[in-house]
Amino acid sequence: xxxxxxxxxPIEFQTQQNRMNILGFWIFLGAEIxxxxxxxxxxxxxxxxxxxxxxxxxxFIIKDVMIQTMLLLTSSFTMGIAIFEMRRENTKxxxxxxxxxLLLGAGFLYMEIQEFSHYVxxxxxxxxxxxxxxxxxxxxxxxxHVTLGIGWAVLLIIQLVQRGLTPVTARKTFIIGLxxxxxxVVWIFIFTFVYLRGLVS
Amino acid sequence: MGIKWDEFFVTGDxxxxxxxxxxxxxxxxxxxxxxxxxxxxxxxxxWLTTVDHKKIGILYILVGIVMFFRGGxxxxxxxxxxxxxENNFLDAQHYNEVFTTHGVIMILFVAMPxxxxxxxxxxxxxxxxxxxxxxxxxALSFWLTFSGAMLFNISFVIGGSPDAGWxxxxxxxxxxxxxxxGNNFYAIALQIAGAGTLMSGINFVVTILKMRTKGMTLxxxxxxxxxxxxxxxxxxxxxxxxxxxxxxxxxxRIFGTHFFTVSGGGMDMLWANLFWLWGHPEVYIVVLPxxxxxxEVISTFARKTLYGYKSMVLSITIIAVLSxxxxxxxxxTMGNSSAANSFFSxxxxxxxxxxxxxxxxxxxxxRKGRIKFTTAMLWALAFVPNFVIGGVTGVMLAxxxxxxxxxxxxxxxxxxxxxxxxxxxxxxxxxxxYWWPKMFGYMLNERIGKWHFWLFTIGFNLTFxxxxxxxxDGAVRRAYTYSEQTGFGPLMLTSAIGxxxxxAGFAVLLYxxxxxxxxxxxxxxxDPWDARTLEWATASPVQHYNFASLPEVKTLDxxxxxxxxxxxxxxxxxxxxxxxxxSNTWIPFYMGSVFxxxxxxxxxxxxxxxxxxxxxxxxxxxxxSFDYDEGFHVHKDxxxxxxxxxxxxxxxxxNHVS
Amino acid sequence: MDxxxxxxxxxxxxxxxxxxxxxxxxxxxxLQAGLPANTVLWIIGSLAVIQAALxxxxxxxxxxxxxxxxxxxxxxYAVFIAVVIVAGSIWVxxxxxxx
Numbered sequence: 001x002x003x004x005x006x007x008x009x010p011i012e013f014q015t016q017q018n019r020m021n022i023l024g025f026w027i028f029l030g031a032e033i034x035x036x037x038x039x040x041x042x043x044x045x046x047x048x049x050x051x052x053x054x055x056x057x058x059x060f061i062i063k064d065v066m067i068q069t070m071l072l073l074t075s076s077f078t079m080g081i082a083i084f085e086m087r088r089e090n091t092k093x094x095x096x097x098x099x100x101x102l103l104l105g106a107g108f109l110y111m112e113i114q115e116f117s118h119y120v121x122x123x124x125x126x127x128x129x130x131x132x133x134x135x136x137x138x139x140x141x142x143x144x145h146v147t148l149g150i151g152w153a154v155l156l157i158i159q160l161v162q163r164g165l166t167p168v169t170a171r172k173t174f175i176i177g178l179x180x181x182x183x184x185v186v187w188i189f190i191f192t193f194v195y196l197r198g199l200v201s
Numbered sequence: 202m203g204i205k206w207d208e209f210f211v212t213g214d215x216x217x218x219x220x221x222x223x224x225x226x227x228x229x230x231x232x233x234x235x236x237x238x239x240x241x242x243x244x245x246x247x248w249l250t251t252v253d254h255k256k257i258g259i260l261y262i263l264v265g266i267v268m269f270f271r272g273g274x275x276x277x278x279x280x281x282x283x284x285x286x287e288n289n290f291l292d293a294q295h296y297n298e299v300f301t302t303h304g305v306i307m308i309l310f311v312a313m314p315x316x317x318x319x320x321x322x323x324x325x326x327x328x329x330x331x332x333x334x335x336x337x338x339x340a341l342s343f344w345l346t347f348s349g350a351m352l353f354n355i356s357f358v359i360g361g362s363p364d365a366g367w368x369x370x371x372x373x374x375x376x377x378x379x380x381x382x383g384n385n386f387y388a389i390a391l392q393i394a395g396a397g398t399l400m401s402g403i404n405f406v407v408t409i410l411k412m413r414t415k416g417m418t419l420x421x422x423x424x425x426x427x428x429x430x431x432x433x434x435x436x437x438x439x440x441x442x443x444x445x446x447x448x449x450x451x452x453x454r455i456f457g458t459h460f461f462t463v464s465g466g467g468m469d470m471l472w473a474n475l476f477w478l479w480g481h482p483e484v485y486i487v488v489l490p491x492x493x494x495x496x497e498v499i500s501t502f503a504r505k506t507l508y509g510y511k512s513m514v515l516s517i518t519i520i521a522v523l524s525x526x527x528x529x530x531x532x533x534t535m536g537n538s539s540a541a542n543s544f545f546s547x548x549x550x551x552x553x554x555x556x557x558x559x560x561x562x563x564x565x566x567x568r569k570g571r572i573k574f575t576t577a578m579l580w581a582l583a584f585v586p587n588f589v590i591g592g593v594t595g596v597m598l599a600x601x602x603x604x605x606x607x608x609x610x611x612x613x614x615x616x617x618x619x620x621x622x623x624x625x626x627x628x629x630x631x632x633x634x635y636w637w638p639k640m641f642g643y644m645l646n647e648r649i650g651k652w653h654f655w656l657f658t659i660g661f662n663l664t665f666x667x668x669x670x671x672x673x674d675g676a677v678r679r680a681y682t683y684s685e686q687t688g689f690g691p692l693m694l695t696s697a698i699g700x701x702x703x704x705a706g707f708a709v710l711l712y713x714x715x716x717x718x719x720x721x722x723x724x725x726x727x728d729p730w731d732a733r734t735l736e737w738a739t740a741s742p743v744q745h746y747n748f749a750s751l752p753e754v755k756t757l758d759x760x761x762x763x764x765x766x767x768x769x770x771x772x773x774x775x776x777x778x779x780x781x782x783x784s785n786t787w788i789p790f791y792m793g794s795v796f797x798x799x800x801x802x803x804x805x806x807x808x809x810x811x812x813x814x815x816x817x818x819x820x821x822x823x824x825x826s827f828d829y830d831e832g833f834h835v836h837k838d839x840x841x842x843x844x845x846x847x848x849x850x851x852x853x854x855x856n857h858v859s
Numbered sequence: 860m861d862x863x864x865x866x867x868x869x870x871x872x873x874x875x876x877x878x879x880x881x882x883x884x885x886x887x888x889x890l891q892a893g894l895p896a897n898t899v900l901w902i903i904g905s906l907a908v909i910q911a912a913l914x915x916x917x918x919x920x921x922x923x924x925x926x927x928x929x930x931x932x933x934x935x936y937a938v939f940i941a942v943v944i945v946a947g948s949i950w951v952x953x954x955x956x957x958x
Contacts, residue, residue: 013924016411020334024407026921026930027437030937031399035441037941038475041948042449042460049466051459062890069882077875080918084868126458130466133458137449151819155826168829181918185911191882192907196889200899410929438940474948521936525943529951538954 010087012174014167025175029182036186039141040193043134047198051129056198059119065195068111069187075104076184083177091165094173098157101180105150112143135194142190145183152176211361214295216278221358250785252336254321255743257343259640261318264350266711268310271354273707275303277700280664284697286685296681297364298383302357304367305387309394310350312487312625317346317401319632320429320490322640324405326736327423329414329754331747334407336783337825342397342404344793349394352800356386360804363387366679368476369450371461371469376454385804388451393796395443402436405429414735416754420514423734423757424500424507428493431517432486435524439482446475455806470535477528485524487621489517491628492559495581498631499563501732502578503570506758509562516555523552533601534608542601549599556592560585575730576650580631583658584623591619594669609679612672618665630657630710638729642742643721649713657706663699667692726852731859733761738769740847746780746835749844761858769856772844780835788828792821874917881910 013019047056078101085093116136119125126136153176160169211217235241248256278299282291291299325333333339356362363383365374374384409430413422422430450472452458459465461472500507507513529537529545563585572578594616598607607613630653638644668676671692676683683689728737738760739748749772756762763769799814848854885903888894894902915921921930 019925020407020411022924023411023926023929024334024403026926027403027406027933030933031403031437031441033934033937034438034940034944035445037944038442038445038478040941041945042445042471042475044945044949045468045471045952046460046466049468051464051466062886066886073875073878073882076878076914076918077871080871080874081868084871088866126452126456128465130459130468133452133460133465133467137452137458137460152826155823159827178919181914185914188882188907188910188914192885192903196885196903197900200889200896410926434936438936442944468952471948471952474951478944478948522939525940526947528947536955537951541951541954 011089011165011167011170012086015171018167018171021171022175022178025178029178032182036138036141036189039134039138040189043138043194046130046134047194049130051131053129053132054122054124055131056194059122059124060195060198061115062195062199064111064115065191068108068115069191071104071108071111072184072187075101075108076181078104079177079180083174086165086170086173089165091160094165095157095160098153098160098173102150102153105146105180109143109146109150112139112146116140138194139190142183142186145179145186149176149179149183152179208361209359211358216295217358224358246785249790250340250787252332252340252783252785252789253745254325254333254336254339255640255745257339258318258320258322260343261314261321261346264347265311265313265315265318268306268314268350268354269707272303272306272311273704275299275306277704279303280697280700282681283683283693285694286687286690287682291681293681294364297366297679298357298362300679301363301366301369301387302353305353305363305391307621308367308483308487309391310346310353312621312629313394313398314346314350315629316432316487316490316625317342317398319494319629319636320401320405320432323636323736324426324429325408325412326639326739326743326747327426327734328409328412328417329735329748329752330408330412331751331780332783333404334412335404337786337789338400339404340786340789341792342401344789345397345400345796346394348793348797348800349390349392349397352393352797352804353386353390356383356390360386368473368480370476371450371453371467371472372463374450374454374472375462375469376457377462382804382806385451385454385806388447388454389800389804392444392447392451393800395440395447398436399440399444402433402440405433406437409433414751414754417759420511421754421757421759423493424496424510424513425490425493425734427514428489428496428517431521432489434521435482435486435489438521438525439479439486442475443479443483446472446479449475451803455803455808470532473532473535474528477531478525480531481528482524484620485520488624489520491625492517494628494632494635495563495584496566497732497734498577498581498628498635499566500758501635501730502573502575502581503567504573504731505566505570506733507562508565508568509558510757512558513562516558519555520552523548523555527552530599530601530604533604539601546599546601550596553592553596553599560589560592575634576645576647576654577631577634577730579651579654580627580634583654584627584631587619587623587627587658587662591616591621591623595620607672609677610672611668611676611678614678615665615668615672618661618668622661622665627658630654633710635730636736637717638725638741639736640742641718642725643717643723644725644729645713645717646721649709649716653706653709653713655706656702656709660699660702660704660706664696664703665699667696667699671696724851726855727847728760728764728855731855733758735760737855738763740843744843744847746782746840749777749840764856764858767856769854772841772848774841777837777840777844779837780840781832782835783832784830786828786830788821788825792818795821870917874913877913878910881906881913 012022078097082094082097082101085097124132126133156169156172156176160173163169210221235244248260251257278291279296282288282296321333321339325331361381361383363369363386365379365384365387369384369387372378374387409422409426449458449460453460453462453467459467461467461469463469496507496513526548527545529541530549533542594612598604598613598616634645634650671689674689676687676689683693725741727739727741729741730737735752735754738752752759795814795817799811799818802811802814885906888902888906889899892899915934921927921934924930
């Protein structure tokens with residue numbers, strides 16, 4: 001709980017409490033890996049049980065999926081730049097790249113909501129088949145994470161504007177950065193094992 | 202809509218009516234007492250908003266003991282019903298509910314809170330820290346666990362209990378076969394409590410990695426801290442699986458999805474798979490900290506360093522990996538391929554090896570030791586033979602082919618009670634007797650403790666030993682009655698008598714707590730057992746900042762060596778510095794309350810109300826995000842006064858080995 | 860892990876272009892290459908793992924800071940559990956005669 005700073009380190013690592021929070025978040029990400037792995041496992045078991053309902057090839061549109069993937073990949077990159085600017089203690093640069101990241105994230109969410117409502121209009125709902133149950137819950141969990149991440153980041157932007165770049169706000173920003181990159185990692189696996197694989201077979 | 206209003210309260214059963222009246226009277230009594238003695242402010246500032254790891258630990262233990270009573274009553278009702286053939290004490294439905302809640306409560310709301318409570322109290326002290334890494338999060342963990350426990354508990358008076366077994370297998374637990382809301386209580390209450398447990402796991406991993414005092418390398422940590430560390434790792438690795446499984450169950454039951462349903466392409470056996478992917482590591486989550494307690498107790502009362510410390514560390518680390526690879530042995534009979542059954546049969550037998558290593562380590566620790574037969578030590582001694590019975594029958598069950606014979610019989614019930622009662626409950630009782638002076642500043646009475654010990658161990662063996670034979674004779678578990686021709690009667694009656702003795706043992710523990718709180722000697726030193734680890738280096742009961750100055754560690758059993766080498770320092774008032782501590786906060790208690798409300802609405806499938814309550818959860822999160830409280834400093838004068846208060850009176854500081 | 864004084868985030872840009880290449884590569888292999896389904900699955904799976912590692916090292920700085928060992932062991936352990944859950948569930952659920 002010491003507030004003693006170590007100025008040789010990047011700003012987010014300067015206090016002991018900050019280092020504990022960052023490590024704690026890494027451990028939490030370990031738990032998140034397990035959580036998503038369970039959902040992937042469920043999808044792996046149920047993904048081909050269509051119960052007479054629509055199949056992957058009937059639903060997925062590769063162009064939209066590629067746009068979603070680009071949006072999220074780019075947002076992960078801009079988030080990296082935001083943290084880069086933070087380490088240079090350039091608050092303005094941090095805020096600009098941070099906001100770009102969120103806009104890209106919001107664009108991704110918009111696409112995803114469109115996609116879901118499109119499926120529902122085609123009669124492919126969560127209640128249709130085991131495949132669609134596991135599909136919607138896996139993607140919905142990811143989408144919920146993105147939504148929470150955006151809400152959380154907005155709160156943090158307010159704090160950054162109010163308080164400027166302090167070890168505490170820097171640590172919070174760094175942790176959101178980790179979270180955001182992690183969501184991109186999860187998406188890579190959704191892209192590969194849900195969409196691409198669904199379109200192969 | 203999940204329920205009709207006239208079904209809101211469970212009615213028509215005199216036992217439940219009596220409980221409803223008892224709950225009402227107790228609640229009125231508690232409110233009246235708090236008002237009469239003007240204790241509301243005390244309750245709020247000292248307990249409900251606390252972030253002190255010691256108080257949170259005590260709260261966990263309190264919840265665990267209360268739930269132990271509830272789960273114990275469930276157990277007694279089961280034994281009463283089966284004491285004689287064709288008994289009509291409980292009907293089949295009520296029996297189903299009782300064995301379900303007994304299992305859930307004993308594992309998730311007794312074993313877990315008691316162990317996490319002891320971890321909370323002891324681990325920061327053992328590593329020479331002043332709190333856990335995230336004190337607010339720790340309070341949140343507790344209040345979520347508490348909310349989950351309360352939500353689960355009210356099911357038997359409001360809405361109806363879950364009745365599909367503690368494993369809640371599909372399709373029985375699905376909407377089709379259990380249309381009531383009872384199983385919603387299972388899915389949602391465990392979800393809330395599980396979230397709290399997951400946060401505890403993360404908190405303790407970071408605490409143990411980052412907050413050890415100077416000189417305490419990983420290989421100088423006390424064994425209880427090691428086992429708590431590995432347990433926390435297994436918690437973070439396995440609870441997310443349960444989170445997902447319960448969420449999918451909730452979706453199936455409330456939103457009509459097809460994960461585990463028979464129709465729509467769902468797979469009922471996927472539930473069993475997910476449940477045990479979490480459920481087996483869960484066994485190690487409860488048993489490892491208990492092994493840590495035993496290690497501390499045995500080494501203290503055998504007055505020797507723990508034998509084979511490194512092999513102990515190695516074996517628990519191996520368990521962290523192997524415990525994730527054995528889950529299929531819970532459903533060998535489900536129709537898996539013989540390759541799968543063989544694989545998991547082998548991994549199950551493999552995991553018996555590190556466990557066996559530990560048993561030998563404890564035996565060798567005692568070898569040539571000057572053993573003191575305190576009550577705590579008696580529990581540790583009784584653990585060995587009783588647990589070995591549980592372990593060896595476990596290896597019998599691990600043989601997939603033989604399991605077809607044992608599966609779903611009372612043999613299995615006897616097996617896991619022989620694992621969990623000697624493996625978790627005995628060590629917890631040992632922990633109570635051993636650490637009580639550290640928690641409360643007085644010791645539990647040793648003579649009453651021995652009554653507790655003998656009644657409980659004899660009662661336990663009398664209750665569960667007959668079940669091995671009943672099971673081999675073909676008595677199935679979860680059957681509410683049996684005919685006279687089966688010949689099960691005499692052994693079932695023996696078991697029921699054993700249960701009464703067991704319950705008497707528990708009652709003696711409660712009496713001991715009452716007696717000791719009133720009459721026990723308050724003049725004890727900081728180290729009444731002549732113990733070995735750092736928690737004994739500070740006051741009993743522990744002052745709120747734990748250590749006036751943080752100890753420095755050179756060896757394993759650090760405190761023992763300090764005493765032996767005359768390194769216990771007098772209080773040097775000039776060296777005392779202000780101590781930074783975290784402030785109390787209302788947010789965790791608030792979050793627990795809104796989770797309880799939102800969970801309650803969701804159980805009754807009032808989704809709109811639940812969504813509105815969720816706004817309360819989000820509001821709490823937003824408030825927390827803007828909360829920049831930086832804690833407070835304890836002044837030097839206060840520290841000096843506190844330290845003199847315990848060092849210079851009565852038995853004060855113990856500074857030598859006797 | 861010193862304070863950054865560089866003015867251009869070169870490693871981020873490299874990481875970004877690599878991840879783009881991996882994504883389009885995976886899409887090409889899956890949709891255009893006409894390989895057998897099993898081969899495709901192995902290739903795109905490997906590409907996904909590489910891309911995840913890229914994110915962990917180049918963007919998330921997993922191997923930085925005084926806790927890099929703990930962070931890396933934690934993620935490796937979590938990945939091990941993840942493999943056990945996915946592969947184990949699929950194997951157990953599909954290999955039995957119940958299926």
